[in-house]
Amino acid sequence: MLIPKSKIETVQLMNEEYYLGDLSYDIVSEEYSFKRNEDINDLKLYPAEFYGLFDKKIIEVQSDIIREFIVDRIIPYNRMNLDCYLEYYNLEFWDEWELFLAAKGMCFLDTFWIRKNKDESYKNHIIFTNSVRDDLLTEEYFIKKKFRKIN
DSSP states (O other): OOOOSOOEEEEEEEETTEEEEEEEEETTTTEEEEEEOTTOOOGGGSOHHHHHHHHTTOOSOOHHHHHHHHHTTSOOTTOTTHHHHHHHTTOSSOOHHHHHHHTTTOOTTSOEEEESSTTOOHHHHHHHHHHIIIIITSHHHHHHHHHHHHO
């Protein structure tokens, strides 16, 4: 079986309802890329790591910078009760890209998120996030869930 030279998946990086650009991941080479939306002139809408680069007139965001942005947004591989998080997201193992997709690229500290098509809205993602915030992303939730299974 031949291994493809690249297999690229792309999502749209958003800040609330602002479309910031296309975030892509090459599954074969494990490299990230970002194509900025040239219509957005307010660089403060971008992630701080990206904003600093654009402010210095460097338009190409390096793969390592994008990876740091993504890894900062997802559940770490050494998180207590990782198996419960993976089960919730219907994942068999920890993979930074798949976890990023499953969590819709959201983090509780800002308003960035990702979408696969233009029909998705920030309002719908906030509903998703709030349902997770209330219980699923706390260690107590998973501990209680484990004890319920035992009893």
